[in-house]
Amino acid sequence: MKGITEALRSGTRLAEDYVCSREAARGLYEYDIRWESGLHTRAEWLDQSENTRIPRQSLAEYLRIYNKRVNDHGAVHESITRLAEQDALVVTGGQQSGLLTGPLFVIYKAASVVAAAREAENRLQRPVVPVFWIAGEDHDWDEVNHTYLPDSNGEMKKLKLQGRFAGRDSVSYVHVEMEQWTNVLDQLEHLLPDTVHKSGLMKLITEIHQSSSNLSDAFARLISALFGSSGLILMDAADPDLRRLEQPVFERLIRENGTLRQAYAQGASALEQAGYAMPAEVAEDGANLFYIHEGARLLLMLKDGLYSDRKGLVSFTEERLLQELAEHPEQFSNNVLTRPLMQDSILPVAAVILGQGEIAYWGLTREAFDRFGLQMPILLPRLSFTIMEDAHHKHMKQYGLSFQDVQYHMEEKKEQWLAQQETFQVDEQFERVQQAFADLYRPLLDQIAEIHPGLDRIGDTNVGKISEQMQYLQQQTHKAIKDKHNVSLRHWNGMQNSLFPMNKPQERVHNALFYLNRYGTEWIGQLIESQSEFRGQHEVITL
Template identity: 80%
Template sequence: MKGVTEALRSGSRLAEDYICSRDAARGLYEYDIHWESELDRRAEWLDQSEDTRINRQDLVEYLRIYNKRLNPDDAVQRSLDRLADENALVVTGGQQSGLLTGPLFVIYKAASVVAAAREAETRLQRPVVPVFWIAGEDHDWDEVNHTYLPDTQGDIVKLKLHGRFEGRDSVSNVKVDTEQWMTSIEQVEHLLPDTVHKPSLMKLLVDIHNSSSNLSDAFARLIAALFGKSGLILMDAASPDLRQLEQPVFERIIRENDILREAYLHGASLVKEAGYDMPAEVADDGANLFYIHGGARLLLLLKDGLYTDRKGLVSFSEERLLQELAEHPERFSNNVLTRPLMQDSILPVVAVILGQGEISYWGLTRTAFTQFGLQMPILLPRLSFTILEDVHQKHMNQYGLSFQDVQYHLEEKRDQWLADQETFQVEEQFSQASQAIADIYRPLLDQITAIHPGLDRICDTNSRKINEQIQYLQNQTNKAISLKHQVGLSHWNGIQNALFPMNKPQERVHNALYYLNRFGTEWIEELIQDQREFRGQHQVIRL
């Protein structure tokens, strides 16, 4: 599956400069994006630092239990067997769980992890296994409780998980009942057109959600259905059993909090000195940890020697916080700055797959890695695609549109096309008519006002109503022209909703179910097999 490379707009100058190997960004990272030449050096460091990570066998045992429940494919068990070997390395990446897997880029990120692991193994000639972590510890429920699918007309429809979910608990702890799942799945069945793949896809969705009591488990089972056969290992960052294994790392983060905070502040100063905007908040009093209290995930601060939150709901001395960690490790979680340290304290990460926003905030962490006795891994931008269906390619050809036209100039091009369809120039004709009426009518109004000053207000009202009627007729004329050309306009709207729905890249809006229903699942493995380079390029692909 070969794609055509097309530039896609990005909101992160730091990530773009890293991808382009520009000097200003280069100093903020350990390795260069040209990872082929960096793999041996990274692998050597991981071999020398095996004892800095948590016990490999304990980790594998936890992963066996978790994946047996949610991701039981034989290929996954073989990956776990390989991970138990101290010679094995990992390519990893992750994402918060989302309804029905969320937007397409989540699928591309998982595919990136598998593809990069295969490529690294080929180059290093040693086991490299793919691991995808689910950020079930995140608490922004409103960000993950919905997704988008096109309806039969191609218009974008928002599917939202119905129900009231109070508080700010971790997503993995929010319970969802069967009725709530089924309401969403009924919407999916209504929106998806009938295809040869639909019956099996709908059965899969029903079976998965009947077996899941929270969003993270449902997400894991769907990812497993798509990637289990590729050997992708899953882990939930909010799992209490994993927290137990991570407890010594959290203890280090707490004991060395002052050192780490200074390291992050130093990283922030380096980002600023390089001329970039701050990609994430680095607070002078930040402890860079969350604590779960009463169903809410609270960001901890360090003030006057006490760990507390902004509202003062909790307050711990260091000794008391460490005691709480020993008794309840499941109540602790990382923020975006300490999560990279945790990841590399438990996994032998040769490379990590990241989105551009993640690449940016990782630029704050190099000093912290060093202070924590670790080394920042190789960072690889995730694969990025726009799926172009035949019907939309046909219409783009019909109207002479390029991908960049659709990205940046579609409204302008559409309006020009519509104007070209009519010899009757609406704007020009009505402008001339308005001016002609004003030229005739204004002298009359002046004479009427001279008869009696009190008629001035009536003249103004009369003139305004005439203009309103002219504008009304102009609007109705435009509507009539649009109706006359509604088939063509539906083509333009179809292109917009397919490639840049809601004025965003397709991969950030569309759910994968639409394409799984239309094309089946084989295209995902084809996509993985065809990827060898990770340079942050965006590809337009045909299925």
């Protein structure tokens, strides 16, 4: 596997500035992106604050039960045993559960967690285990119920779980029937080309979905199949058993809610003063917690001493809310601002792997970490890749295109290439004829208008119709030229759909199964083995 560094258009300016270590962003984070310099400092702080987190043995016991069900690998159980040791640290990261794992970047994020844990262990000379959060508590079903794969012509096709889910329940609680899985698997069977890997891959995916009743379990089992042998521990943020462990942390989040709201407001103010757009809502009356009520995940607000949702479906005093937490901890969940605090309250996090959007909203949390008696961990940008297949690489050379041309100038370059293929200059020729027509016809119209005023209107209509017909013929000429070069245009479209489908980076659209079907699974291990630096760079790789 070979890689070449190429710039990729990114998400937010704040994340860009953090990745580039620009001065404006530095004050919003605890550590610089040059993580090696802060790693030992972070480890010392975690040692000193050991008693502030959930007891390791309780956490390990929960992780053994959950991973036994969806991630039953010897290497994973070994990681959990290591995590139970007093000096073990964690590199973590997470993602929503997506259909068939979702876009490629999810695979890259999991690979980043494993690679960074290995590198941290090498640098610290102490156990560092990889832990991957599944954000099953999120409730945006329409965001996770589909994925994309190319068809035989390279056009992107959307695979989607049939059936409409209109509620706001956590994704992990949405039941998926076998008929729905079968529909997706049939589409997948049709889309994946025949390769030496297809039979085994389809068998694995079918078995996984036959044993899964929700999207999060299927997601976990697929991630396990790809990363279990690397010792990657999984945990579902929506798991009721985990909620019971987290109950003391939720209690603190409620009791100290006023202090935390002030902290997030300070974070927002600091971010705005530094000149950045707001990456997440920081509502003045926001409690930054969700409560699950009758299958709906409701964002709580705090006003006049009452915790309630915007629609008034629930309302609690602090005392009543704490009582509800004691009796039903599974009905509480974090939002994007309190999730980092929860993570560091249960795991000894040396570093966390984040996408650019996540890096941006973490810029709001430094003051909240401090008020909560925590310290923001080291933030590492996830690994980022574009897979370049041989055919598209050959076509880029054939048409003289760079990666940046495909990213930013594809349509312009294609039209230039088309124009160069024909000596007949379509637009210039038609423009010349239209001008000649106007020069000859206009004087005639002026003369006949003197014969009768009504002829002027008829003449203008006549000019319009003739102009329309010439424009139509011009369009048909362009189409004929494109049809003449149809094979080459398929090359152009193939490059676009492979590298920047739907005008987005490949890693944000393509599903990994296309590449797993073509190349097997070894390339994922190669990605992990080849990475030791996390500087937010993007690489174009060939497999």
